């Protein structure tokens with residue numbers, strides 16, 4: 042069966058048991074073979090070839106699926122009348138049959154019916170997977186750390202198995218179904234028997250997979266990846282035991298619990314080791330790498346809740362996709378509620394992974410309720426404060442670690458500056474900047490300490506690539522006066538910083554805005570005098586350029602260049618306009634820059650001495666065009682520019 046984009050469903054949301062949409066079975070009495078969608082084959086290929094260095098992650102994936110299924114069933118029994126008395130005996134059983142070369146993963150979770158099996162295992166109904174495929178090209182495919190971030194899911198089991206059978210019965214339904222596949226061509230589905238609800242995944246291990254049919258090995262791996270799964274995981278295997286009486290070792294079929302099965306985040310910090318936290322992170326995030334840091338908070342009093350937040354070492358790849366995966370799971374009294382609620386943290390903190398566990402929310406809290414829930418709003422506000430203040434102390438105490446953080450997330454902090462007014466001051470302290478005074482990145486606090494005595498404002502330049510900004514004529518005077526200027530070369534900078542007026546009572550000013558600051562005024566030559574002196578030339582230029590410019594005036598910011606353009610405070614710059622247009626805004630008024638000329642420049646002096654002729658006409662345009670070019674603005678009429686250039690060239694040879 043094929044389905045269109047719009048039918049693609051987000052997985053992992055607790056759903057009511059449901060049969061086929063039309064109430065009919067898909068099964069037609071003949072065990073039919075179905076083909077995988079192309080994406081599945083592609084994905085399988087990728088998994089096998091890219092993840093090969095970590096085939097053991099199949100274990101983590103299958104256990105986390107079982108744990109999800111148990112979470113979903115528990116949620117049902119707590120919230121749905123029809124499931125109130127449904128027996129819930131959560132456990133995950135892993136069984137090794139060395140002789141047969143099989144591994145079995147069985148859970149007592151929500152299970153799947155025929156429809157679910159086809160939908161969940163037969164197609165990749167997961168938006169994340171599509172992103173995953175499109176993101177990975179060339180070398181990225183070989184980087185299993187990247188791939189690990191996505192959690193490749195059920196299909197990873199085909200790394201170690203050449204045939205998989207899933208026998209499952211959905212909670213509340215009688216009929217069980219068996220799905221089986223070689224993972225290459227397609228799958229078969231047929232009716233089956235199963236005593237209780239849940240799913241049993243039977244792996245026929247392939248050559249590579251054989252090593253996992255070993256009790257000790259598996260024990261270690263379960264501990265490594267799933268120690269803090271909240272449900273007990275039992276392992277059944279042939280254990281060899283030394284029999285002291287008979288003086289030989291015998292094998293005994295043994296079943297034992299291998300994981301701690303506690304909600305780690307509810308245990309006191311003092312009992313937890315770094316390893317515990319890292320394990321937990323890996324099991325909830327699917328990341329291979331250790332997190333950069335984590336913040337574990339237990340709040341008691343007005344509201345009771347626990348939060349455990351992690352910052353991934355690498356920014357998740359889907360951060361800038363509109364359908365990014367939410368990284369924080371909501372629990373109520375240790376019961377998993379949902380993992381796709383975007384309300385839990387503000388959007389700019391979407392890189393955070395972890396858990397919020399509240400004692401005060403109702404178990405049947407719905408998405409709609411969440412949106413306006415006061416309890417959640419308070420937890421959210423406190424969580425943001427907590428995360429930002431922890432980051433601030435890391436910035437102060439572990440600057441090198443903080444650099445790693447900034448390398449990944451600076452841009453998201455800027456997003457916060459734009460959207461989170463309440464935490465603006467803290468965010469301004471956390472963001473790092475390029476600058477004309479230092480290599481690498483710097484903070485506003487540092488910039489402040491470098492301000493010259495009497496300097497009134499902090500300056501920045503936006504609107505283009507770093508090299509363009511660094512060579513802009515607008516910076517000449519600042520260089521000359523040794524005033525630091527921040528280089529804001531990120532696309533979002535102009536929008537974000539046009540809304541930020543101050544840092545700790547100090548004005549933040551863009552150098553390409555028309556009003557010149559007190560820091561630049563040169564007392565020796567009052568502006569009015571200059572204007573008077575240059576009047577004849579200014580008049581010529583005005584006539585030549587006409588409507589193209591808003592005004593022409595002598596500049597106080599130029600040292601080596603003859604001209605530059607600036608904009609009024611309230612007017613968006615040219616780059617900003619281009620961006621607004623690219624974002625689909627139609628009615629973007631064309632901005633009119635003000636042309637400033639350098640009264641002390643040789644060219645300007647010479648022009649002043651000339652009477653009006655065709656050369657001053659050309660010169661007017663060339664002063665304007667070169668200013669545009671240096672701002673990275675494409676010339677409106679390149680042909681005319683070249684003609685003028687040639688005329689002037691002709692004069693000078």
Ligand code: ADP
Pocket residue numbers: 052053102106107109110148150151152153161162167192193194195196239240
């Ligand atoms: P994900 O877990 O990210 O959704 P998977 O490929 O691991 O992706 O699993 C796909 C889907 O198959 C799950 O979302 C779930 O609906 C279903 N599924 C997998 N394993 C089980 C299980 N043991 N019990 C019930 N449903 C399962």
Ligand code: MG
Pocket residue numbers: 102105106192194195
């Ligand atoms: Mg999964």
